[in-house]
Amino acid sequence: MTFVAPERHLLRAKDLADSRYAEPLAVPDLARAAGLSRAHFIREFKRAFGETPHAYLLTRRLERAAALLRMTDNSVAEICFSVGLQSVGSFTSSFTRTYGVSPTEYRVSFPPASAHALVPTCVLRAYGRPQRSTFGEDNGAQPI
Amino acid sequence: MITIGTTQLWVHDQDEALAFYTNKLGFEVRSDVTLPEMGDFRWLTVGPAGQPDIAITLMAIPGPPVMDPETAEQVKALVAKGFAGTVFLTTDDCQATYEELLARGVEFSETPEERPYGIDSGFRDPSGNSFRLTQVNERVMA
Numbered sequence: 001m002t003f004v005a006p007e008r009h010l011l012r013a014k015d016l017a018d019s020r021y022a023e024p025l026a027v028p029d030l031a032r033a034a035g036l037s038r039a040h041f042i043r044e045f046k047r048a049f050g051e052t053p054h055a056y057l058l059t060r061r062l063e064r065a066a067a068l069l070r071m072t073d074n075s076v077a078e079i080c081f082s083v084g085l086q087s088v089g090s091f092t093s094s095f096t097r098t099y100g101v102s103p104t105e106y107r108v109s110f111p112p113a114s115a116h117a118l119v120p121t122c123v124l125r126a127y128g129r130p131q132r133s134t135f136g137e138d139n140g141a142q143p144i
Numbered sequence: 145m146i147t148i149g150t151t152q153l154w155v156h157d158q159d160e161a162l163a164f165y166t167n168k169l170g171f172e173v174r175s176d177v178t179l180p181e182m183g184d185f186r187w188l189t190v191g192p193a194g195q196p197d198i199a200i201t202l203m204a205i206p207g208p209p210v211m212d213p214e215t216a217e218q219v220k221a222l223v224a225k226g227f228a229g230t231v232f233l234t235t236d237d238c239q240a241t242y243e244e245l246l247a248r249g250v251e252f253s254e255t256p257e258e259r260p261y262g263i264d265s266g267f268r269d270p271s272g273n274s275f276r277l278t279q280v281n282e283r284v285m286a
Contacts, residue, residue, distance in 0.1 A: 005224030
């Protein structure tokens with residue numbers, strides 16, 4: 001019997017959030033990828049990675065949205081939907097709470113995409129994902 | 145002149161790793177030596193066929209006296225959480241290599257996508273080690 005560290009299953013859920021954030025993915029989908037019940041999964045994910053799966057998925061989407069704001073001229077609504085979020089109002093308020101400025105203000109504060117250095121995307125994704133200070137809206141079950 | 149000869153990854157199970165790196169990733173076995181006088185330590189290295197002078201050692205996470213049990217558990221968990229490092233592989237055709245590896249059962253965490261520096265994808269080995277598979281733009285390599 002091959003040894004499988006319990007965290008390996010949690011990593012599979014984290015990878016799912018990173019690879020399929022653009023789809024209507026929610027915490028129950030991540031729990032399924034880890035093969036755990038929802039409540040147990042949320043607890044174990046937080047223990048392993050220091051934040052809830054909801055917060056991880058949301059900040060992954062916000063990080064991707066921020067990158068698209070910097071690097072494309074797509075509209076805020078298009079960007080919201082393209083990162084898997086379903087409400088422009090919720091997106092704008094989550095974004096503003098996390099980055100301190102609205103998506104539009106954020107965009108104008110950056111130079112054009114051509115000015116960016118050629119840093120590998122995996123690095124940009126890992127280091128660009130915002131840290132959240134509140135998890136108050138984390139109910140885990142609702143699509144976000 | 146300094147060159148990179150062999151590098152090392154921690155793996156949870158050397159047999160499982162060997163099967164993955166050879167059968168799925170298509171690497172060659174460079175050495176597979178077990179030393180009974182050293183507690184059956186197994187020196188297992190693999191490498192890409194096109195690059196005979198570079199190998200990755202697939203190292204079992206040891207117990208005492210090399211690592212105390214608590215440290216060994218921490219290393220196991222770090223690898224499983226995906227934080228034990230990344231190997232950046234390059235290919236001349238990311239899409240074709242992706243399809244080939246996918247057909248052999250490699251679990252991709254990122255499918256090939258266009259990036260400013262080339263076409264990039266990502267997968268993991270069974271233990272959780274992270275790999276990038278990238279077709280780098282010529283202007284970046286120059």
